[in-house]
Amino acid sequence: xxxxxxxxxxxxxxxxxxxxxxxxxxxxxxxxxxxxxxxxxxxxxxxxxxxxxxxxxxxxxxxxxxxxxxxxxxxxxxxxxxxxxxxxxxxxxxxxxxxxxxxxxxxxxxxxxxxxxxxxxxxxxxxxxxxxxxxxxxxxxxxxxxxxxxxxxxxxxxxxxxxxxxxxxxxxxxxxxxxxxxxxxxxxxxxxxxxxxxxxxxxxxxxxxxxxxxxxxxxxxxxxxxxxxxxxxxxxxxxxxxxxxxxxxxxxxxxxxxxxxxxxxxxxxxxxxxxxxx
Ligand SMILES: [Ca+2]
Ligand SMILES: [Ca+2]
Numbered sequence: 001x002x003x004x005x006x007x008x009x010x011x012x013x014x015x016x017x018x019x020x021x022x023x024x025x026x027x028x029x030x031x032x033x034x035x036x037x038x039x040x041x042x043x044x045x046x047x048x049x050x051x052x053x054x055x056x057x058x059x060x061x062x063x064x065x066x067x068x069x070x071x072x073x074x075x076x077x078x079x080x081x082x083x084x085x086x087x088x089x090x091x092x093x094x095x096x097x098x099x100x101x102x103x104x105x106x107x108x109x110x111x112x113x114x115x116x117x118x119x120x121x122x123x124x125x126x127x128x129x130x131x132x133x134x135x136x137x138x139x140x141x142x143x144x145x146x147x148x149x150x151x152x153x154x155x156x157x158x159x160x161x162x163x164x165x166x167x168x169x170x171x172x173x174x175x176x177x178x179x180x181x182x183x184x185x186x187x188x189x190x191x192x193x194x195x196x197x198x199x200x201x202x203x204x205x206x207x208x209x210x211x212x213x214x215x216x217x218x219x220x221x222x223x224x225x226x227x228x229x230x231x232x233x234x235x236x237x238x239x240x241x242x243x244x245x246x247x248x249x250x251x252x253x254x255x256x257x258x259x260x261x262x263x264x265x266x267x268x269x270x271x272x273x274x275x276x277x278x
Contacts, residue, residue, distance in 0.1 A: 040120070040121070041053070041054045041064050041067035041068050041119070042054070042118060042119055042120040042238060042239060042240075043064055043068045043072070043074075043088075043091070043103065043118075043119040044116070044117075044118055044119075044238060044247075044260065044272070045074065045088070045103050045116070045117040045118075045119075046115070046116050046117070046233065046234075046247065046249075046258050047256070047258075047275075047276075048061070048094075048100050048101065048102050048274065048275075048276060049061040049064070049065065049068075049091050049100070049101035049102060049103050049274075050258050050260065050272055050273075050274045051063070051064055051260075051272045051274060052064040052068075052119070052238070053120075053238055053239040054067055058239075058260070058262070058271040058272050060272065060274065061091070061100065061101040061274055062101070064091075065091040065093075065101050068088075068090065068091050068103070068119065069090065070088075070089045070090040071087060071088075071089075072087070072088050072119045073085050073086075073087055073088075073119070073121075074086045074087070074088050074105070074117040074118060074119045075117075075118050075120065075122075075123060075124060076115050076116065076117045076118075077115065077116045077117075077118070077124065077125060077234055077236050078114060078115060078116075078234075079129065079131075079232070079233065079234060079235075080128050080129060080130075080131075081125070081128065082123065082124075082125050083115060086105040086106065086107055086117060087105065087106040087107075088103045088104070088105050088106075088117065088119060089103060089104045089105070089106075090103075091103050092104070096276060097276075097277070098276065098277075100274070100276060103117075105117070116233065116234040116236060116247060118236060118238055120238070120239075120240060122237070122240040124236040124237040124238060124240070124244075125236060125237070126168065126237060126242065126244075127164060127165055127168065127244065128164075129162050129163065129164040129232070129235040130162070130163045130164070131160065131161065131162060132161040132162075132163055132174075133161075136158050136161060139156075139158055139161055139174075139176050139178075140156040140158060141156075142176070142197070142199075142208065143156035143157075143158065143176065143178040143195060143197070144156045146195060146197075146210075146213065147193060147215075150193070150213070150215040151215070151217065152191055152192075152193050152215050152217075153191060154180050154191045154192065154193065155180070156178055157178055157179060157180045158176065158177070158178050159177045159178060159179050159230075159231070160175070160176070160177040160231060160232055161174065161175075161176055161177075162174065162175040162176075162177075162232045162235070164235050164244060164246075166235070166243060166244045166246070166263045167242075167243045167244075167263055168242060168243070171200070171201050173198070173199065173200040173263075174198070174199040174200070175196065175197070175198055175199075175211075175232050175246065176195070176196070176197040176198075176199065177195070177196050177230050177231060177232060178193070178194075178195045178196075178197070179192075179193060179194040179195065179227075179229065179230070180192050180193060181193060181194050181214075181216065181227035181228075181229070182226075182227065182229075183226050183227050183228055183229030183251050183252050183253065184226070184229070184251075184253065185226060185253060186221070186222075186223070186224045186225060186226050186253045186254075187219075187220070187221050187226065188216045188218065188219065188220040188221075188225060188226065188227060189216060189219055189227070190216065190217060190218055190219045191216070191217070192216045192227060193213075193214060193215045193216065194212065194213075194214045194227055194228050194229065194230060195210070195212065195213050195214075196210070196211040196212040196213075196230045196248065197209070197210060197211065198210075198211055198267075198268045200266060202266050209267060209268065211248070211261070211268060211270075212228065212230055212250075214227060214228055224253065224254065225253070226252045226253030226254075227252070228250060228251070228252050229250070229251040229252070230248055230249070230250050230251075231248070231249045231251075232246060232247075232248060232249075233247045233248065233249035233258065234246075234247040235247070238260070243262070243263050244263070245260055245261060245262050245263075245271075246260075246261040246263075246268060247259070247260050247261075248260075248261065250275070252277065254277050255275060255276055255277015256275050256276065256277065257273060257274060257275020257276070257277070258272075258273065258274060258275055259272070259273045260272040260273070
């Protein structure tokens with residue numbers, strides 16, 4: 001800012017004008033600088049307040065709650081598009097079996113879990129994820145290799161194959177959700193599984209990471225336990241750095257939780273997780 005003022009003074013040729021301008025610039029620049037460093041809290045809401053982005057880092061719901069004002073505007077998203085903005089209230093402390101934070105919205109909208117709400121001025125969908133339904137064979141073979149290695153003889157069943165260029169480098173990343181298990185009943189069934197894989201190109205080679213893997217080898221009933229079910233809920237740039245985050249919707253018989261993943265060094269890293277359940 002002093003550089004701009006200094007240059008202006010030299011060319012203006014008048015000390016008074018230069019002095020006034022210096023202070024004008026100084027004030028404007030100060031406001032601009034303040035805006036740059038001021039860290040607007042970016043809350044993430046899906047069924048409950050999951051946490052968010054604050055002061056340059058990912059923080060949990062407890063940490064961000066006091067920094068979220070009432071009347072904040074939220075961009076909202078479905079899996080493959082931006083929906084209408086909503087105005088949110090101040091976070092409220094709630095309690096069911098566990099304590100959590102919720103945010104109420106002025107307009108109640110369709111099923112809460114189908115919509116991600118991000119309290120940021122920036123639009124979070126510079127690129128849209130695609131669901132691939134054809135050409136699954138290579139991915140079925142990939143899943144089959146994990147099943148074989150883990151002594152599951154069931155067929156590979158792809159539930160979701162999501163293609164998205166997370167970092168915008170022109171190369172698509174792929175998230176594979178495969179399962180033959182039913183997470184909605186309190187039963188563990190023999191020869192079932194639940195898998196979430198992440199595929200991307202690194203140094204010209206395709207590499208795969210496991211985000212979740214469960215292999216159920218026994219029939220178990222009566223423990224109110226169930227298998228885990230996963231779904232890529234949303235792919236949105238939450239913190240406005242141009243790289244999309246992946247939000248995984250995770251369910252079991254008596255509960256659910258969400259996991260937020262950030263792409264770092266070409267790896268998906270879990271940065272937040274919150275949910276409700278028995
Ligand atoms: Ca990419
Ligand atoms: Ca981001």
